[in-house]
Amino acid sequence: MQVYKAFFKVIKKNRGLLLIYLVVFMVLALLLTNTYNPPQDTDFSKVKVNIAFINDDNDSLLVAGLKIYLSENANLVDLPDEPQKLQDALFFRQVEYILRVPDGFTEAMLSGREVQLEKTIVPDSTSNVYMDLLINKYLNTAQTYTTYMPGLSQAELTQYLDKDLAEQSQVTMISNGSHSANDEKSGYYFNYLSYSMFAILILGVCSVMLVFNNTDLKRRNLCSPIRSANMNFQMILGNLSFAILTWLVLISASFVMYGSFMFTANGLLLLLNSFVFTLAALSISYLIANLVKSRGAMSAVSNVFALGTSFISGVFVPQELLGANVLTIASFTPTYWYVKANNEIAAAVSFNANNLQSIFTSMVLVLAFGVAMLGVTLVLIKQRRVEG
Structure with a gap:
């Protein structure tokens, strides 16, 4: 597993850059928890x-x-x-x-x-x-x-x-349940997670691919006794391991802050949605890693892509406050559908066929983005191999 070990040696060497985005996310999460005010009672009251x-x-x-x-x-x-x-x-x-x-x-x-x-x-x-x-x-x-x-x-x-x-009609409000403060908090927490997830994966995967795509190192690897298929398998395994490890680290704080809520239907759906988004983000990061040529470009693309998609997709500004044209553009990014699913999960008091269908449709679209980007990346790699 030489390639797999080398993968994480490169990640370890760049851990300082990756930790910046991890710390930013944790600070945002803690600030959110401490400053969040639960919504006021929205029951109808007559005002003269x-x-x-x-x-x-x-x-x-x-x-x-x-x-x-x-x-x-x-x-x-x-x-x-x-x-x-x-x-x-x-x-x-x-x-x-x-x-x-x-x-x-x-x-x-x-x-x-x-x-x-x-x-x-x-x-x-x-x-x-x-x-x-x-x-x-x-x-x-x-x-x-x-x-x-x-x-x-x-x-x-x-x-x-x-x-x-003088006749008055009596109105009775029937509700299937009520929201807890953790519903709103966790929704914001997992929305912010997408920014750090994208930034960390893009930087991490790009750092590794810049090393392995180096012309001299690539030629040496072709002369090594390790088969190309085995080398690719270890590289894929390294990327998946890095993505899952990043996901586990980013969601770990949610179990500390929200406790047993994370084991409810809402919490588990938020975890599932974030995992699906992680796979899509990894696929996009892999495509970007095969396009960038320098560390400077890597940092620039990471900031532009992670911040840009977050601003237009509802991570930092709620989707209901964004204009129709902005949301139309954002719908061509997986972050939009990820945030949309998060908002629906956080807002749900109970789950039925209608709201579950909408949530899972958003998840499937996020996964479809990942599959499409992976297909483009494989075509790009094959084309370069033929040209080389």
């Missing part, structure tokens, strides 16, 4: 909007009913009916919605005519939509009664409105 209610109509029972209904669902702020003060209140967010009831509102409602209320709002605010829904609900209910029960008095109409609008 600050609004101003201005009545230009007479003080009718219908207007009073609308005001009472809105006061139950919003905070009524008393403001003088002066344009400058109303504009200032909106600007400083004392109120987010100003409703003005026009003159003739009550008469128009009782006669079944269409009514237009005036509003002044904060542009593009969610409170605008919420208040519109409340007001429309009141007006539409009132219009239904005046249309199908003409002749109703204000007292009767407001009584019907109070009864109908």
Whole structure:
């Protein structure tokens, strides 16, 4: 196993360069663990909007009913009916919605005519939509009664409105489970792992191949008693051993930080996904190693490829924050599909056929990248051998 031993002698000689990326990854992982804040409770809670209610109509029972209904669902702020003060209140967010009831509102409602209320709002605010829904609900209910029960008095109409609008639907939230803090943390941890994995494998494999592809050394090896097939087998075994050893070192910290979580379905799927990515990264690293000609080029390619794919694929910036064009470009890299699978695994409360299919599809695509790159590398090696 002379070639196999020589492989790791070269790796050992370059261990300082490789340790840099290992330390960077461990520091990122520890910082993530210490600074992570679990998400706040996302259960629905009703929030009342600050609004101003201005009545230009007479003080009718219908207007009073609308005001009472809105006061139950919003905070009524008393403001003088002066344009400058109303504009200032909106600007400083004392109120987010100003409703003005026009003159003739009550008469128009009782006669079944269409009514237009005036509003002044904060542009593009969610409170605008919420208040519109409340007001429309009141007006539409009132219009239904005046249309199908003409002749109703204000007292009767407001009584019907109070009864109908008081009805509430009970909503029950059903969940199959809940997330723990380790779900989010481990997802980030394994996303960052892809950066260090790519950098370490590219540097390690390139360091070895630069030595073995040296013209003088290659000629000496061809004269040695070791058969070419045996030499290639040992080289493949060395690459696989180096990749698996790197993977084991990078995932080891996850067992320390997340403990028993790594033996759950989510944890095991994250481990499987990272192992598949390791094989793809090794294949790409082997291709790069057969293209670079110097140590300077090796370091440059490692930084550009590892950092570049990480930035556009969602390692450092979440995929949901990246633009569609960036994600389209990123989809041509295995890192994108690796991160996509990690995010789906971390977000899953339980697993079923649908989400497992999506996760395993991403893994297969990552593996397909590795197989494709390996095929290109073998063709390249064969072509060089023929030309040589």
